[in-house]
Amino acid sequence: MITCPSCKHEEFVGALFCSQCGTKLTYQKPTPRKTASYPGTSQTGRPAVTPEPAQQTPPITLREHILALKVMDTGAIIPLEGGTEFTLGRVSGNQPILPDLDLTPYKAYEGGVSRLHATIRIEQGTITVTDLGSANGTRVNGKKLAAHASQTINDGDILTLGKFKVQVLIRN
Amino acid sequence: MQAFDYYSELGVTRDASPEEIRRAYHKAAREIHPDVSNEKDANEQFLRVQAAYDVLSDPEKRTKYDQGLPPQEKTGPVIGLNTLYSRKNLLKINEPQLLFVLLELTAPPNAKTRPSPPLNVCLIIDRSTSMRGERMDTVKNTAIDLIRQLRPEDHISIVTFSDRAEVIVSGGKVADKKEIEKKIFMIQTGGGTEIFHGLEAGFFEVRSRFSHDFTNQLILLTDGRTYGDEEACLRLADQAASTGIGINGLGIGSEWNDSFLDSLATRTGGSSVYLEGPHKIEKLLRENFLRLGQIYAERVSFEFHIKPGIELRYAFRLSPDANPIGLSSPVRLGNIPKEPSLVVLLEFLIDPIVSFSGTLPIAEGQISMDIPTRAVPHYMLSMQLSRDVSEVEDFQPPPARLIQAVSKLNLYRMQERANQFLVDGNPEDASRHLHNLATHLFSQGQHHLARTTLEEAENIAQKRGLSEAGKKSIKYGTRSLLLPPSLTEAAIEPSPEKGDR
Numbered sequence: 001m002i003t004c005p006s007c008k009h010e011e012f013v014g015a016l017f018c019s020q021c022g023t024k025l026t027y028q029k030p031t032p033r034k035t036a037s038y039p040g041t042s043q044t045g046r047p048a049v050t051p052e053p054a055q056q057t058p059p060i061t062l063r064e065h066i067l068a069l070k071v072m073d074t075g076a077i078i079p080l081e082g083g084t085e086f087t088l089g090r091v092s093g094n095q096p097i098l099p100d101l102d103l104t105p106y107k108a109y110e111g112g113v114s115r116l117h118a119t120i121r122i123e124q125g126t127i128t129v130t131d132l133g134s135a136n137g138t139r140v141n142g143k144k145l146a147a148h149a150s151q152t153i154n155d156g157d158i159l160t161l162g163k164f165k166v167q168v169l170i171r172n
Numbered sequence: 173m174q175a176f177d178y179y180s181e182l183g184v185t186r187d188a189s190p191e192e193i194r195r196a197y198h199k200a201a202r203e204i205h206p207d208v209s210n211e212k213d214a215n216e217q218f219l220r221v222q223a224a225y226d227v228l229s230d231p232e233k234r235t236k237y238d239q240g241l242p243p244q245e246k247t248g249p250v251i252g253l254n255t256l257y258s259r260k261n262l263l264k265i266n267e268p269q270l271l272f273v274l275l276e277l278t279a280p281p282n283a284k285t286r287p288s289p290p291l292n293v294c295l296i297i298d299r300s301t302s303m304r305g306e307r308m309d310t311v312k313n314t315a316i317d318l319i320r321q322l323r324p325e326d327h328i329s330i331v332t333f334s335d336r337a338e339v340i341v342s343g344g345k346v347a348d349k350k351e352i353e354k355k356i357f358m359i360q361t362g363g364g365t366e367i368f369h370g371l372e373a374g375f376f377e378v379r380s381r382f383s384h385d386f387t388n389q390l391i392l393l394t395d396g397r398t399y400g401d402e403e404a405c406l407r408l409a410d411q412a413a414s415t416g417i418g419i420n421g422l423g424i425g426s427e428w429n430d431s432f433l434d435s436l437a438t439r440t441g442g443s444s445v446y447l448e449g450p451h452k453i454e455k456l457l458r459e460n461f462l463r464l465g466q467i468y469a470e471r472v473s474f475e476f477h478i479k480p481g482i483e484l485r486y487a488f489r490l491s492p493d494a495n496p497i498g499l500s501s502p503v504r505l506g507n508i509p510k511e512p513s514l515v516v517l518l519e520f521l522i523d524p525i526v527s528f529s530g531t532l533p534i535a536e537g538q539i540s541m542d543i544p545t546r547a548v549p550h551y552m553l554s555m556q557l558s559r560d561v562s563e564v565e566d567f568q569p570p571p572a573r574l575i576q577a578v579s580k581l582n583l584y585r586m587q588e589r590a591n592q593f594l595v596d597g598n599p600e601d602a603s604r605h606l607h608n609l610a611t612h613l614f615s616q617g618q619h620h621l622a623r624t625t626l627e628e629a630e631n632i633a634q635k636r637g638l639s640e641a642g643k644k645s646i647k648y649g650t651r652s653l654l655l656p657p658s659l660t661e662a663a664i665e666p667s668p669e670k671g672d673r
Contacts, residue, residue, distance in 0.1 A: 001267060012521065014259055014270035016575060017582040019589065021608045024579070087615050096579065097615045116615045132614050133607070148610065148626050 017096065024096040067120075067127065071106050072158070072165035078106075084122040087132070088161060089115045103164065112136040112162025120153075127170065129153050136162035177241060178224035183548040185250065186238070190229065192538070192552055197225040199540075199550050203384065221548065250543065250551055251469065251508070252278035258570040258578070261560045262532060264525050270485075271520045271534065273557055274574045277505075278513040279468035288465050288510075289544035290325040292343065292386040294374040297359065298394035299332040304361040306450040307424055311393060314454045316353045318461050322346045327386070329377040330356065333370030334363025343381050365396035368404045371419075371436075375408060378417050384542045384549040387467050387507075388417045389442070391460060393453075394433075395424040402432055409439040413504055416471045416542070418442040420460055424453060426641035430648075434496060441472070441504030443495045446648035448641070463492060469508040469541040474555065476501045476537030481523035484535070486585075490577055491515040494654040501537065508541065517577050525561055533558045577654070583612055584650040587625075591647075594638060603632040609650070621649040 001010045002025060004018035017024055069078045078101065080086045089099030090108040092115060103113050114134035121128050130150040131138035138145045139160040145151055153159070155170040179186050182196040200221045206214045227233045258272035297311060315330070322328060329343035330352070340355050374390045382388050390412070398405065409419055421433035421444035430446065437444040445456050478484065478501070487497045492509050497516060508514040520534055534557040542549040569575075586609045593602035606629035613622035628642040 012268055012270045013263060013265065014272075016258060016272065016570065016578045019582065019585065020605065022582055022586060022612050024575075085617055097612060099615070116611065119614060119619075121619075130614070130619075133611050148614065148623070 022096055066171040067122065068169040069159070069166040070169055072167060074106065076106065077169070078166075080120065086120045087116060087118075088120065089113060089117045089132075091115070103161075106164070108161075108164055111164030113164050114162070117161045118159070121150075126152050127154075127168075129159060134161065178228050178237065180546065181220055181224040181548055182228065183543075183546060183551040184228075185553075186241075188228075188552075189554065190231075192554060193225070193228050195538075196548075196550060196552060197221065197229070200548050201225075203550070204548075250280065250546070251541075251553060252276075252280065252513075253539075253553060253555075254278070254513075255557070256571045256574045257559065258574055259559065260566045260568050261562050262522060262525060263565055264529070264561055264563050266524045266526060268524060269522050271522060271559065272570070272574060272578055273518045273520065273534075274571070274577060275516050275518065276513045277469075277472065277508050277515075277539070279508055279510050283468045283510045283545075286510075286545050288467060289385055289387050289470075290323065290327065291464060292327045292378055292381050292383065292388045293461075293464060294329040294331060294343070294377045294390050296331045296333065296370045296374040296390060296392045298334070298365055298367075298370070298392075298396060299359055299361050300334045300363055300365040300396055301361055302365075302395050302425075302427070307395060307453070308359065308361050310450045310453040311457070312356050312359060314457045315356050317454075318458065319346070319349055319352050319356070322349075327381050328352070329374070331370055331373045331377065332359055333366065333373070334361075335366050335369070336363075337369040337373040339373055339377060343377050365394060365398055366401060367392070367394060367398035368401035368408065371405055371408055375412055375417065379415055382415060382417065384416070385544040387464050387470060387544075388415075389464050390417060390419045391422065391457070392419060392433075392436070393422045393424070393457070394428055396427050397429045398432070402429075405432075405436060406439065409436045413440040418471075418504075418507070420444070422447055422453075422456060422460065423644075425449065426639075426644055430644055438496050438498055439504065441497065441506040443493045443506070445493075446644050448645065463509065466509045466511075467507045468510045468545075469543045469551070472505040472508055472514060472539060472541040474501070474503045474505055474537065474539050476503075476535040476555065476557075478535045479533060482534055483521045484518060485521045486519040487516060488581055488584075488654075489514070489516050490581075490654050494651045505539070515577075517574075517581060528561055530561065531558050532561050580654045583609060583653060584647075586612075587646050587650050591638075591643070594632065599632045602638075603629045606632065606646075609646075613650075616653075618649070618653065621646065624649070 002013055003010055004021060004023055004025065006023040007018060007021040009018050009020040011018060011025060015025055067080045086101050087099040088101050088103060090104040090113050091098055091102045099116055116132045117134040118132055118138045119130045128150045129140060131145045131147055133147040140151050140153060141158055153168050155168060157168045159166050159168060182193060182200060184192050184196045204214055204217045204221065206218055227237050254276040256274040263269060295315060319328065324345060326346055327343040328346055330341040332338050332340055341352050371392065378388050378390060412419055419436050419440045420442040421437050423430060423433050424447045433444045447453055447456055484499050487499055487503060489495050489497050489506055491512050497503055497505060505516055506514060536556050538552050538554045540552045543551050586605050590602045590605035606625050610622045610625040610629060613625055624642055624645050628638050628646060632638055
C-alpha cells in the first residue's frame, strides 16, 4: 500500500490519486510544471500567474478593471490579469491542483497561507473573494469569512490570508 | 460498388489471424444466410462471403491471393486504436496493485465525408401526470423539431406510456411529417409511471426494423420512478443489448431513479443524462439525437478473457459522452462517432504477484463492432492487454491524457464514495468526502457545482440526509467535467445545414 502524503489514507500500489482527498500520488520524479519559476528579486516582481491546468473556458480579458494586490510587508505589487478568476495559494510538494497565483515568493508559508487559500473573482463589475476552506482563514478588513463564503471587496480593502496581508488595488 | 477484396468482404484486416477470419465468417454467415436474411441480394452476399472464406481460410490460397492484391490499395485503417497504460510494468510484490488503461478508438478521417447510417430510433415518452405543463410542452416541441430534420431514409417511431403504453407513431420511413407532428401534438398527460410497458413497446418497434446497416436506438424520456418493474426492465435491456439496440435515458427533474437509468443504459452501451428542468430538455434531447446521427461504428463490444486474480474494477466511457460502462465481458462500449474518438478508461486490480515473471496477460480478447458503411458491417480487432512483471518499477510519468482522465474521474468517484458512505450509515465520512470534493471543485473554477456540493455536505452534517436534486446535480455535474471542453458546448448547437435536408 502507499500512503497519501496529505490525508494519510492508504491506497493500492499503482493508484494515481488519493480516493479520499483527491491528492495526486505519483510525483516520484518532479515533472515540469506550468508554474513559471519566480524570478526572485530581479526583474519586475511579476508573480507567477499561471494558466489553470485544463482550463474549462478561455479566459475573458478584463476590460473594466485593473486589479492588483499590494503585499503589505514589502510593498510589492502583484497585478492580476488575463482572467476573471484567480486562486491564491502556494505551490508545494505533490499538489494535484495548482493555484493561479503562487504566493510562495512572498513568504506565504511563514504567513500561514494554505495551498489553495482563496479565490478572487470578477463578475459583472463586482469583485469578490471566496475562502477555499483554508486552514488559517481569510479576513477582509479584519473580519473573518466563513469557509467557502464569498464577500465583495473594494479598492483599499485589506485581505489577510492567515497572517499574510495584501491590499486590494482596483482602478476603474 | 468497386471491386471488393476478400478481406473487406469478411470485415477483417489483411493481417487477420486464421481465428479472426473464422469468427468473422461464422458471424457473417449467421447474419446474411439466405434463410434468415430478408434482404433481396442475401443469396449473392452469402456466396461472396463464402468465396472469401474459401480463399482466406486456406493458407496456401491466401498467400497466393495476397500476392495478387495491389499493394497499399487500401484507403487506410478501418479503425485507429490507441492503448495507453498508467504503468510501464507491474511489480512483483506481495500485495494488490492497480493498473489503468485508456483505450481510444478513432474513426478514419475519410469517415467524415461518408453519409451517416440511417436511423432506426424510437422515442419513448413518459406521459404520466407529473409531465404535465412545461415539461410535456417542451418535449413535444423538441420532438416535432427533430422529426423535421430527419432524412427520408430514417425510421422513427414514438411510444408514450403511463400505466400502459401506446404506439403513437409506428416506424417505417418518415413519409408524412405533418401527420407525425399532429400525433405528437395530441399527446395527453395523465397516469402513473410504468417504464417497462413503454420500454417494451419501443423495443418491439425498433427490433422489427433492426438492421446492421442502421443506427438502432431507444431514447427514453422520463421524470418519475418506476415501481416494481425494475427487474423486468433490466432483463429487457440485456435482451436489447444482445440484439444490438442501445438504450439512452434522459431523466427530468429530481424524482427519477438515477442508478436504475444508469444500469439500463450501461447494459446496452447507451448513455443516461440528467435534465434539471424543462429548459434542459431541448438542448439534451437534441444533443442525444445529433450524436446518433453522427455514428461511424455501432455496437462496439469488448469481449475478453481475464485471468483469475485480475479484476476489472471500474470502467467508464469518457468520450463522446461521459457514462459508466459494464464490468463483465462482453463490455458494451457504445458507438464510435465520426469524431471525436470513443475513449474508455479501465481500472484493473491485480492480486499479489508472488511467483510470476515475464509478461502477464491482463485481458485478452477482441473488440467487435458494426460499421454500416462497409460491405460487411461486422468488424473485429484483436485486443491484448498485458504488462511485464519485474522486481522494480521502471517509473515513467503516465501519459498526460491518462492522468487527466483519472484525475477527473476521481472527482466523480469521490461523489460516489460519499453516497456509499451515506448508504452504509456513515454520514461523517460522506460529509468529509463532499467537503474535499467541494474544495477541488472550487479550485477548478466550478463554483456553482462546488457550492451545491458544500450545501449537501452541510445537509448531511445537520439533517443526515442528501437532497435528491443536490445528489443528482453533483453526480451528473462531476460526470460532465469528464467531457472534453469543446464537447460540452459545441456539440449542442444545432448544425445549420441539418434543417435543410
